[in-house]
Every structure is written in C-alpha cells, then in structure tokens.
Amino acid sequence: MALPGLRGAEHLGFTVPDLEEAHRFFVDVIGCTHVYTLPAMRRDDDWMQEHLNVDPRSVVREIRFYRCGHGPNFEVFEYEPAADQRPQPRNSDLGGHHVAFYVDDLDVAVAALEEAGIRMLGAPTASRNASEGQRWVYFLSPWGMQFELVSYPHGKQYEQEAEVRLWHPARPAE
Numbered sequence: 001m002a003l004p005g006l007r008g009a010e011h012l013g014f015t016v017p018d019l020e021e022a023h024r025f026f027v028d029v030i031g032c033t034h035v036y037t038l039p040a041m042r043r044d045d046d047w048m049q050e051h052l053n054v055d056p057r058s059v060v061r062e063i064r065f066y067r068c069g070h071g072p073n074f075e076v077f078e079y080e081p082a083a084d085q086r087p088q089p090r091n092s093d094l095g096g097h098h099v100a101f102y103v104d105d106l107d108v109a110v111a112a113l114e115e116a117g118i119r120m121l122g123a124p125t126a127s128r129n130a131s132e133g134q135r136w137v138y139f140l141s142p143w144g145m146q147f148e149l150v151s152y153p154h155g156k157q158y159e160q161e162a163e164v165r166l167w168h169p170a171r172p173a174e
Contacts, residue, residue, distance in 0.1 A: 019078035098146040130158035
C-alpha cells in the first residue's frame with residue numbers, strides 16, 4: 001500500500017552540537033538560506049519521550065529551518081547534551097547516514113569546499129554500472145557529520161532504459 005497523498009521529502013532533521021557553527025556552515029559554506037527559528041523546548045511531562053523518542057527531560061535549545069536549493073529543507077536541532085549522548089554514527093552503523101548535495105560542476109564545488117577548509121574524504125570518484133555518468137565525493141561538516149557532493153550533468157547509465165527516474169534537483173518537475 002502506498003502512502004496516500006505522498007508528494008516527496010519535505011525536510012531532513014538532524015541534531016548538531018553547536019547551532020551557531022552549523023548556521024555558518026550551512027549559510028556561508030553550503031549556501032542555504034535560513035528561513036526561521038523556533039525557541040527552546042522543554043517539558044515536565046512525557047511529551048518529549050512520547051513524540052520525539054528522547055529522554056522526557058531532554059531540552060531542545062533551539063531549532064532552525066533552512067532552505068537549500070531545490071529541496072528538501074533542513075530542520076536543525078541543538079539539544080542540551082545528555083549524559084547518554086551517543087557519538088556521531090558512521091555510514092556502516094545502524095542509523096548511519098549522509099546528506100548529498102547535487103552540484104552542476106563537481107570540481108568547482110570541491111575547490112570551494114577545500115578553500116573553506118572543509119575536510120574532503122578522498123578524491124572525486126566516478127561511479128560505474130547503473131550509476132555510470134555520476135561523480136561523487138564525501139566531506140565532513142565541522143562537527144563531523146557526513147555529507148556528499150554528487151554530479152551527473154549528462155545523466156546516469158540506468159536512465160537509458162528506465163521507466164521511472166530518480167528525482168533530480170536540477171529538474172525537480174520531471
């Protein structure tokens with residue numbers, strides 16, 4: 001059964017250790033636009049556990065929303081550190097993740113990140129098989145979260161015979 005009325009991913013939410021550092025990264029380095037902010041959130045009941053699956057006494061210091069190009073938006077949380085706070089997951093860990101940004105020119109984007117002092121994880125890699133035509137590279141935010149740049153300006157190999165194509169931020173209506 002499909003989810004009735006599904007339109008697509010509206011936002012990605014994640015927690016950062018320092019919202020000011022994250023703000024500078026998203027706005028000054030990546031080029032996102034800060035849209036609005038929500039104030040601190042704390043509860044004396046079980047609302048936080050019931051609705052967010054966190055300790056009921058967790059405190060959200062602030063939440064900021066960003067628009068980054070052609071979607072999805074980012075909802076970025078800063079919580080007060082908890083005694084049982086877990087480390088940043090790797091891709092191989094359960095819950096491991098990364099956020100990929102599509103760019104028109106991978107080499108130009110890599111040079112900009114390097115100039116900003118961002119740690120790149122290796123050199124750009126050319127994909128093979130169904131993803132042939134794509135190049136990508138991972139990088140780390142200042143707090144260690146994994147991100148990726150990806151580009152395939154002439155499409156990917158799988159598109160030659162595909163009935164359905166993956167969503168593409170440079171062609172959001174297709």
